[in-house]
Amino acid sequence: MTAIAKEKLLEQQWHHLPAPEISSELNSNLETGLTSSEVAKRQEQFGSNELKGKAGKSPLVRFLLQFNQPLLYILLIAGAIKAFLGEWVNAWVIWGVTLINAIIGFVQESKAESAIAALASSVKTDTNIIRNSSKVQVPSTELVPGDIVLLTSGDKVPADLRLVQARNLQINESALTGESVAVEKDTQPIQKDAPLAERTNMAYAGSFVTFGTGRGIVVAIGEATETGRISQLMDRGTNLTTPLTRKFDKFSRNLLYIILGIATLTFVVGLGYGNSWVAMFEAAVALAVSAIPEGLPAVVTVTLAIGVSRMARRHAIVRKLPAVETLGGATVICSDKTGTLTENQMTVQAIYTGGENYTVSGGGYVPEGEIFLHEKPVNLKNIPVLQECLKAGILCNDSRLEIKDGQWSVIGDPTEGALIAVANKVGFSEENLEREMPRLDVIPFESEFQYMATLHKEAGEVHQSKSQNQKSKIVYVKGSVEAILNRSGQMLDARGNLTPVDKNTVHQEVDAMASEGLRVLAFAKKNVDFNQNSLEHTDIENNLIFIGLQGMIDPPRSEAIKAVQACQQAGIQVKMITGDHAVTAQAIASRMGFNKDGEVLAFTGQELTQMNEQELANAVENGAVFARVAPEQKLRLVEALQSKGEIVAMTGDGVNDAPALKQADIGIAMGGAGTEVAKEAADMILTDDNFASIEAAVEEGRTVYRNLMKAIAFILPVNGGESMTILLSVLLARELPILSLQVLWLNMVNSITMTVPLAFEPPSGRVMQQPPRHPNEPLLSRRLLQRILVISAFNWIVIFGVFEWIRQTTGNLALARTMAIQALVAGRIFYLLSISKLGSSIIDKISGRIQRISAAPAILIGIICTVILQIIFSQWSLMNNLFYTAPLNLNQWLICLLVGLPMIAVASLVNRFDPPN
Numbered sequence: 001m002t003a004i005a006k007e008k009l010l011e012q013q014w015h016h017l018p019a020p021e022i023s024s025e026l027n028s029n030l031e032t033g034l035t036s037s038e039v040a041k042r043q044e045q046f047g048s049n050e051l052k053g054k055a056g057k058s059p060l061v062r063f064l065l066q067f068n069q070p071l072l073y074i075l076l077i078a079g080a081i082k083a084f085l086g087e088w089v090n091a092w093v094i095w096g097v098t099l100i101n102a103i104i105g106f107v108q109e110s111k112a113e114s115a116i117a118a119l120a121s122s123v124k125t126d127t128n129i130i131r132n133s134s135k136v137q138v139p140s141t142e143l144v145p146g147d148i149v150l151l152t153s154g155d156k157v158p159a160d161l162r163l164v165q166a167r168n169l170q171i172n173e174s175a176l177t178g179e180s181v182a183v184e185k186d187t188q189p190i191q192k193d194a195p196l197a198e199r200t201n202m203a204y205a206g207s208f209v210t211f212g213t214g215r216g217i218v219v220a221i222g223e224a225t226e227t228g229r230i231s232q233l234m235d236r237g238t239n240l241t242t243p244l245t246r247k248f249d250k251f252s253r254n255l256l257y258i259i260l261g262i263a264t265l266t267f268v269v270g271l272g273y274g275n276s277w278v279a280m281f282e283a284a285v286a287l288a289v290s291a292i293p294e295g296l297p298a299v300v301t302v303t304l305a306i307g308v309s310r311m312a313r314r315h316a317i318v319r320k321l322p323a324v325e326t327l328g329g330a331t332v333i334c335s336d337k338t339g340t341l342t343e344n345q346m347t348v349q350a351i352y353t354g355g356e357n358y359t360v361s362g363g364g365y366v367p368e369g370e371i372f373l374h375e376k377p378v379n380l381k382n383i384p385v386l387q388e389c390l391k392a393g394i395l396c397n398d399s400r401l402e403i404k405d406g407q408w409s410v411i412g413d414p415t416e417g418a419l420i421a422v423a424n425k426v427g428f429s430e431e432n433l434e435r436e437m438p439r440l441d442v443i444p445f446e447s448e449f450q451y452m453a454t455l456h457k458e459a460g461e462v463h464q465s466k467s468q469n470q471k472s473k474i475v476y477v478k479g480s481v482e483a484i485l486n487r488s489g490q491m492l493d494a495r496g497n498l499t500p501v502d503k504n505t506v507h508q509e510v511d512a513m514a515s516e517g518l519r520v521l522a523f524a525k526k527n528v529d530f531n532q533n534s535l536e537h538t539d540i541e542n543n544l545i546f547i548g549l550q551g552m553i554d555p556p557r558s559e560a561i562k563a564v565q566a567c568q569q570a571g572i573q574v575k576m577i578t579g580d581h582a583v584t585a586q587a588i589a590s591r592m593g594f595n596k597d598g599e600v601l602a603f604t605g606q607e608l609t610q611m612n613e614q615e616l617a618n619a620v621e622n623g624a625v626f627a628r629v630a631p632e633q634k635l636r637l638v639e640a641l642q643s644k645g646e647i648v649a650m651t652g653d654g655v656n657d658a659p660a661l662k663q664a665d666i667g668i669a670m671g672g673a674g675t676e677v678a679k680e681a682a683d684m685i686l687t688d689d690n691f692a693s694i695e696a697a698v699e700e701g702r703t704v705y706r707n708l709m710k711a712i713a714f715i716l717p718v719n720g721g722e723s724m725t726i727l728l729s730v731l732l733a734r735e736l737p738i739l740s741l742q743v744l745w746l747n748m749v750n751s752i753t754m755t756v757p758l759a760f761e762p763p764s765g766r767v768m769q770q771p772p773r774h775p776n777e778p779l780l781s782r783r784l785l786q787r788i789l790v791i792s793a794f795n796w797i798v799i800f801g802v803f804e805w806i807r808q809t810t811g812n813l814a815l816a817r818t819m820a821i822q823a824l825v826a827g828r829i830f831y832l833l834s835i836s837k838l839g840s841s842i843i844d845k846i847s848g849r850i851q852r853i854s855a856a857p858a859i860l861i862g863i864i865c866t867v868i869l870q871i872i873f874s875q876w877s878l879m880n881n882l883f884y885t886a887p888l889n890l891n892q893w894l895i896c897l898l899v900g901l902p903m904i905a906v907a908s909l910v911n912r913f914d915p916p917n
Helices: 003-011 019-025 036-046 059-065 070-084 088-108 115-122 226-236 243-272 277-291 296-313 323-328 384-395 414-425 430-436 481-485 503-515 558-569 582-592 605-609 613-622 631-643 655-663 676-681 692-731 740-760 782-810 813-835 837-846 857-875 877-883 890-900 903-913
Strands: 126-131 134-139 148-152 160-172 208-220 316-318 332-335 347-353 356-360 371-373 400-404 407-411 439-446 451-456 473-479 488-492 498-500 519-528 544-553 573-577 602-604 625-627 648-652 666-670 684-686
Touching: 019 160, 019 208, 070 088, 148 160, 160 439, 226 631, 226 655, 243 277, 243 692, 277 692, 277 740, 296 316, 296 323, 296 692, 296 740, 316 692, 323 666, 323 692, 332 631, 347 384, 347 414, 347 503, 384 414, 384 430, 384 473, 384 488, 384 519, 384 544, 400 414, 407 414, 414 519, 414 544, 473 481, 481 503, 481 519, 481 544, 503 519, 503 544, 503 582, 544 582, 558 573, 558 582, 558 692, 573 582, 582 602, 582 625, 602 605, 605 613, 605 625, 605 631, 613 631, 625 631, 631 648, 631 655, 648 655, 655 666, 655 676, 666 676, 684 692, 692 740, 692 782, 692 813, 740 813, 740 857, 740 877, 782 813, 782 890, 782 903, 813 857, 813 890, 813 903, 857 877
Parallel strands: 332 573, 332 648, 488 544, 573 625, 602 625, 648 666, 666 684
Antiparallel strands: 126 134, 126 148, 148 208, 160 208, 316 684, 347 356, 347 544, 356 371, 400 407, 439 451, 451 473, 473 519, 488 498, 519 544
């Protein structure tokens, strides 16, 4: 092959071409395969059959990138200034904060993007091929275009193949297409524009053969496969920052400009008053340090880490810290259907037999449930035609159910597993039936005939001789409705008597089941000659007795239905994006309450392809279901939602979900059924594969954000009060009421001790009754900014007022500064109570509205630790020497407490207009 042929190879629509033309195009022989010399040439030209991801950043670079934040720039610069001034204790404390923050971030995100590596391992396998006219087994990495691959049940497809032979071949492509049942394969050419899930003559790398045998010619390897295209989509996908990190970056940049501006103003004004540049430089540094919320990064990290711990207890494992808050701000949840909203277990839910419609309770493969007629449980002994329908399903069947680790699963085809499960629910046993009616022969399912048939001895014949019992043998047949009805002349009525088949009525029942998204199988039987021990197609060409229909579906999880409703009540849109059929997806969505204005608006991937940007924007806004969607279309839908300003959470479990999971603001993978590819691309993993856990995670995410806002509302007023005090002192040419080292104590030790307990605040009862906050809402909203300014002004009055009062009455600067700080801390304790659940509980207790105070040990511990630390701060001689403080007597302590008391009134006033909970 030449390089030109290689380009042509990548663009070819192989599913549209007949097999001989494909063989010619690839210069291969369908019987003898390639020669070793030709394989060597093609390996040199095309490379190995594997996926190669982008090289990840080195650990050192990833660690250094943790410092790439404006707020940390400020701290690093402040530390450098303090070091330049020789104040190494201050410098190392500030640098220590930045180092701790960077270490935590590095540990949380140390697993660099390894989704493509997981994707690569998902398609590696050993495979049987034809080379040099012989059957050999080679590693899948050695395959080249033109190789002839042999497939059998249990094999993993090693590359993209155009099938040239298929006998009863069924392949599970759910990880790639999202379709929950195995696809029946054939070899006939199909139209060019057929979507991926409907290309029945193709087998794709990474999928699994569940039944039958086949032969295919390799048409694409490595990056050229459909799985490789997903790898490229993930490489191309934007590595989005989260809303929280974007807001903090903007806040930090603005704060940087403000601090630099005020510090420069302080320095210039001080020089204008005739002060020395050294003194003014110290004042400018003190003001800069006072304005920087040094404890905020640590508090944010701790708050997010606590959110991670809480989510883990509720079955959600967070891989990246900011994802905790992002989920709480989600405005849209895009959910995959199969295995996420549904059980991923086919379940018979409707049976039509003997002219009656039966419903079935219970879900999945668990043998628990009942069959109902007119909402009343049936007695199976009195309904022989229903018995026959269930027998046909369990005997004309090549699959089996087994329980492993407490979970029921199917070995074989999911639809056959559903037939066994419904029979088990009413007491039928595979082993007993097979012992009573042993199978003599079988015609496996073939797409050409659309049915499967089995020949059995009838019950009672096994242990008796021919002379004693001359019962005929029986054939059970299951298949498509058309295939069964075309061969049936009679049917069983409700009492088990023969009557002419009513095809019109049967078709009406089929249509009714299909409109509910059910997959319908028809069943029939036929008695044959006693001496017959083999089965041919001619034996069942006609004269079948139609037994009935069984309709099945992969049902929605009951808890997922409640979770969807809870998300909608919280103002979060829920949209289904799936590779499954539109009718099935629409039916599931309708059952789950996706209705908007009385209907579930659905779009197919083919329709999306033909839309322009405006039409896609309208579809994304109004649609609830997007079916038969390819991986790049899932990615496009997520991008379209993000372009409208939505915060998008995307759930999924398959390889086909990975690009969209990576692009979404927060990707959520299933921990059990999810592929490693999906897990590595996601920000969060659900350990119980339960959509309902997303609701709990959203609640925790909203709680984390609320607690972060409380932390900001608590920390920044102290910085505001300190900055106002220092600035005013410089402008008035007065002594500084608070020194830079004392500022550092307040901003680091005191703030962290009192703020971290806010991270443990429990969820508010109203948190899931409110709409999501607007994605463009700034970190400091107008109401929060007003709160910060009011409390800052009070803090300034306390610091400046107490300092001036004590300085003028005693002349002791150290005592004045110490009492100003202690009065400020007393006010902070009252303010902490005012914004915490503990404070609300105390007020409610006093007013008699509740019986007990809410448990809030973290707040109590924080207050106790603060009091102890402040006593040490002023009473221990070592701290006096280090921080230039003075010990206080009892009266002075009481004065500080009394000065802080007015904070109760100020906080109550602020809370009236801006409730904290």
